[in-house]
Amino acid sequence: MTVATTRDLRQQNRTKVLRTLVLSGETTRATLAADCELSPATVTNVVNELIDDGVVEEIGSVPSEGGRPIARLALRAAGAHMLGADVGERGVAVELFDLSMNRLDREFREWPVSMAGPAEIHESLGAAVAAVRARHPEVEATLVGLGLGLPGVVERDHEHWQEATLYAQNLGWAPTPVGDLVSAPGLEVFADNGANTLAVAEMWFGAARGADDAVVALLGRGIGLGVICGGQLVRGALGAAGEWGHTKIGLGAGPTCGCGATGCLEAYIGAHAILERWRATGAQEPGEGWRALSALVAAAEAGEPAAIGVVDETLDVLAVALANLVNLTNPERIVLGGWVGLRLLPTRRDDLTERVRRLSLHRPGSQFTVELCRFEGDSVALGAALMPLQAFIDRPRVRERAAVR
Amino acid sequence: MTVATTRDLRQQNRTKVLRTLVLSGETTRATLAADCELSPATVTNVVNELIDDGVVEEIGSVPSEGGRPIARLALRAAGAHMLGADVGERGVAVELFDLSMNRLDREFREWPVSMAGPAEIHESLGAAVAAVRARHPEVEATLVGLGLGLPGVVERDHEHWQEATLYAQNLGWAPTPVGDLVSAPGLEVFADNGANTLAVAEMWFGAARGADDAVVALLGRGIGLGVICGGQLVRGALGAAGEWGHTKIGLGAGPTCGCGATGCLEAYIGAHAILERWRATGAQEPGEGWRALSALVAAAEAGEPAAIGVVDETLDVLAVALANLVNLTNPERIVLGGWVGLRLLPTRRDDLTERVRRLSLHRPGSQFTVELCRFEGDSVALGAALMPLQAFIDRPRVRERAAVR
């Protein structure tokens, strides 16, 4: 993103305008000028370019205060299309979005075997992508790329999206180049950790919207995290940042985690650990997963002491971990999601907020709000599709690219 | 830092060149062009401007491979001057730097009373600044500003350096506007937390140099931290980020901290806690501070079991805390300093590295190196002076500023 020539300047302004349009959906030229800090003349130029490229259109007008009506500007939804894939525990979901991030199609494939490996991913993912593309031949011309939300650490060199490598340590896979996970002829492929894509989705369109400094935590079987600093996702040196589940919080003591260590956050408040604790109170075997957790929450709401104890304990640990994060990153917003979080927290949000405030330092501790994720679990694919969208937004205008080639 | 007009463009290129010059001290035009990704012509233009402004000078030439000699470019050290202040536990140190960050002068004033408050700071700081300025009347014309490294959270609105407020919760002070801490007529004042300024110093000229993602931890009486992500210090929503000392690592258990909570990192590995543990083993009362710690380290190196145990325990806890940080931010480098760190770690660095690797996840855990701070304790003022330096670098050329006024 180095700006050096006057041409880069134009491209950067184009990016600014396009980004603002994607975020607001619809505006006017004057508003755009104010939001992007550009002169009206520049906005006219850039917008004309965008209209030329079929990315933006005028949709009627709004009466002004006594003068010429204000033209309403909107994205031309069909101007670009993105594919996003959620490679999850049970299968792979591929979704097709237009420029307004409307979901046009979805294809889900369960893994053929219980615990899939790179080979199964390759097959199912390729098939799902092909199926969606076959159903929508009209978008081929405007298809920007395919984003993958993957389970595990996705490592890449700075700025080299391609040549990324997936390390799914907890699934026991060998390091796998992302290129081996999918063959999508003619498509640029982007990849990131699923929690990161979800955090980006919340940042663009969800509960973290507008917050330059936020923390998005996902509570499920595992514990995921995306940290946003200064409007950007923290990726670290090689994109492995945001691994929160194995934060040691019990100092040598505490339950044993799947990773072999003791005192990991996940070993306290991962879904399995929560239910295990409930079981240990003598509750009748409630199984695993969503139903069991629902039963726990219902029992707690019904006033059952054992269940209340388990939930309280979970909130305690979560609050400590969040408070540590608050002290460290001074966020403006904490966003909580994941299926466990979305089941457990709606009724306890204020309680949790209170605990986190109490456990963090006075200053950073008084500056955040706690929100729940806007999107239920299936926004990993949406977030993944935001990677090609970002690339599209950052790209110089279509014609020039064509001319360069 | 929004670039919108062509003028901003020039200024940004100027900034790039100047920054590179400050970092490298001396270069040539061609190297500059490569480093800044600018064309030779642009570099010539910008450099001419800088020479005009008295900030850069040609200092002889290097023979080239058979052709015209290459002109050596260097900063004109006298082109600008900065003041940095370290407001610490024992007193205030004010230092004067030139553009090459040579320290030209230093003035230290102890607090008149044991625990100073805002009023004493105002007096001592003002006197020290005045003394240094009086001794160097020749720098007045090129004095850019005064940077303060303060003990406590410095809060400010995004981009509003002025109007910052100091919250020194642990010193028991009421929130104090930075403007009330110093009167420095005619000087622009910048302020930040001391740990942050030190981290910035290490980032510019010390052990974290060249690392875009790093973590700088300071071990002393308290525990400080500066996190660098993507080449920039993480400040959080209001600049309160990086509070690491009160990270709860003992989950409800653990020693009681000065802040009232239990299990804080500082309560394990703060200087006081370390020495307290040693005392608990029956060691003869060794006092407090540097001498006591030195005695502990010496005893450990001499093979005294109790001392070894205390040091090992300290490293254990530190390793856990660092591993958590590694998982979270995936740094390329960990830099350790503070007087405790600098006494304790030189002989145990590899040991600590090993422990952190073992406790962190495989991927982020295999990508960092551990370094010790280059600057002994007194680099807070240097780091503080980097704030005005940064402002100077980011500023458009002198004449235009004069013209605008």
Place this chain on the structure above:
DNA sequence: CCTCTTAATCTAAGTCGTGAAGTAAGGAGG
């Protein structure tokens, strides 16, 4: 003295954003 090599600068051309001036588009009043 000439030629060769490399470094730095200059020149012409092209691009960009801006502010001022001009145009478009509606409403109000006659």
Place this chain on the structure above:
DNA sequence: CCTCCTTACTTCACGACTTAGATTAAGAGG
């Protein structure tokens, strides 16, 4: 229907910028 007014947007002349390529600077070797 016409004129005038208001507001929204566009055009244009201008200055500032970068760049590619030509030119000059400065030494080495023959």
